[in-house]
Amino acid sequence: MPSIRPQARSLLVLALASSIPAADAAPDPAVAEHVFAEARRLCEAEAGALWGRSLCGPVMLVDPADAGVVASHADAGGVLVRLGAVYTGTLPADAVMSNTAMEWSGTRWTQLLWPVPQDPNMLRTTLVHELFHRIQPELGLDRGEAGNRHLDTFQGRYLLQLEWRALARALMAEDPAQRRDHVASALAFRAERRRLFPEAAHGETALEINEGLAEYTGVRAGLAFAEQRRAHGVYSLAAFMEAPGFVRSFAYASGPAYGLLLDEADPAWRGKLDADADLGRMLAAALRLDPDAATGLAARERRYDPDGEVLAAEQARERQRQERLAGWRRSLLEGPVLVLPLQSTRFQMNPQTVAALDDVGTVYPELRLGDRWGELVVDGGAALVHADRKRAVVALPAGSDGLRGEGWTLSLKPGWKLVPGEREGDLTLAGPAR
Structure with a gap:
């Protein structure tokens, strides 16, 4: 599952001075060339020693604000345009944008979100992490995740x-x-x-x-x-x-x-x-x-x-968690909700904020969820994805038009509309007539 990488995971304070130019608002070709060269240097130095095959392969940098791309290689489908030593273009609106491995335009990519980490060691570990994901299925080392x-x-x-x-x-x-x-x-x-x-x-x-x-x-x-x-x-x-x-x-x-x-x-x-x-x-x-x-x-x-410091911290957190769970039960289970059917889902989320709601499902306070109907963006709110992964819900505040609520917004594709749900006060989605 693609995810927004947690910043804490690679903050290794071993090199405070950055050798990378400061990031601009969009992928900069000069910085991109540096990143691609670093990826190539690392994978050529590793030379298949860990997993018996090279980590080298196509890399793209993507600006999540406008889906702009700077890539190390041409795509098989010929969508990208050469600009000096790199290739540029724009991903389609329904493409995954995350630190992940992805298939696009006939090519399997390592995708990195812009801006890239400026700490050299953080950049290197992130690059190799994502390079590994590109070859992971070929190694037989990917598993379906069952939740924790x-x-x-x-x-x-x-x-x-x-x-x-x-x-x-x-x-x-x-x-x-x-x-x-x-x-x-x-x-x-x-x-x-x-x-x-x-x-x-x-x-x-x-x-x-x-x-x-x-x-x-x-x-x-x-x-x-x-x-x-x-x-x-x-x-x-x-x-x-x-x-x-x-x-x-x-x-x-x-x-x-x-x-x-x-x-x-x-x-x-x-x-x-x-x-x-x-x-x-x-x-x-x-x-x-x-x-x-x-x-x-x-x-x-x-x-x-x-000193019992971890125990005390977890006891305090548990009290807060029970209060938070009670609030989610009221808003996401008992109150009116917008029900979003899930079929061909694309997830982007912050793995550090994910929480469980009893045995019902998983709550995402930070989420970008795409499907046939459009996109849900949650930032500071709460979306519940049910354990069967067939539906997601967000709380409907009083007077909501169904397109926005506390900490979330919904964008619908043409032909999709809001209709009454199974429970009184709920809304759901109906697709274009066939």
Whole structure:
């Protein structure tokens, strides 16, 4: 699923001075040439060492404001126009615009939103992350995501953060025995979380394969030195504890940590991967640990949260979450709503703000949702996508014309109109007559 990349995931303070010219309001061909050259340098240096095939391929920079494109290659369909060393044009209105891999005009692209990161290390890790996504399906390493609603609960979040603290200590440890001890603690917190939430293993491993491997690849091939990679892994684990939500973003932190630890424990681990792999279990096997041993949890909790600061923060957040859930139930379940049918959906969202609403579905406070009927933009409001992914809803305030509400706007394509929904007060959409 394409997403707006979380800024916190790559803020590695290793090079404060930028070597990239300041970004203008639209993709600048000179900056684009620099980005394309950097992508080519990184993928040629990696030379297929990690995954057995080159990461090199067509790259495009896209301005989300007007869909303007600057690309490294010509498209197979001949839409783009050459301008010096680059190619320019405009994406169609219904195209996905995100940091992602995409098919367009007969070519498979790595797409990056403009402006690109100006910190050199952030740019490099982002570039390689997205270059990996372009080849990921060919490697058989993409999985359907099942959601991770448990990571919006008190217990799910707390145990994840304890796992992260143990992983950070493992990455910092110089002594192999100490590293193994911290990994054992991380796996114990992971096992307890999955005992409490039996569905957790499926959803977590899917996102760790889909996004965790991409982020690991960004760190491994984007940063030149082992010390940089470990520092990045530790920083990401710490920075993500400040993220407002973990449901769709946790693997950006967990993936590099497990991947870098696996590099130490079993350098051949990537060759043993398939789409059903569990990175935690692979690390446990490499270190001869029991991945299901959730033992000594009280002592481990005191070790990684000695002052109880994480516990207190999560207890306060849980109180706030319950208030927020009550408000969403009133507005998105009990009150009048606009119901949007989903068939050929395009998502752009901020994975750090995604939250679960009971077992009903997922709430997106920041979302750009496109379908046959047009586009819904949510910025500071709330859209609920039901678990069956057949419909999305937004709250209809009193007197709304159905095209805008608190924190959202709807743009309809010609021929589509608003009609009464199944419940009194609801609205839905009807398409053009056939």
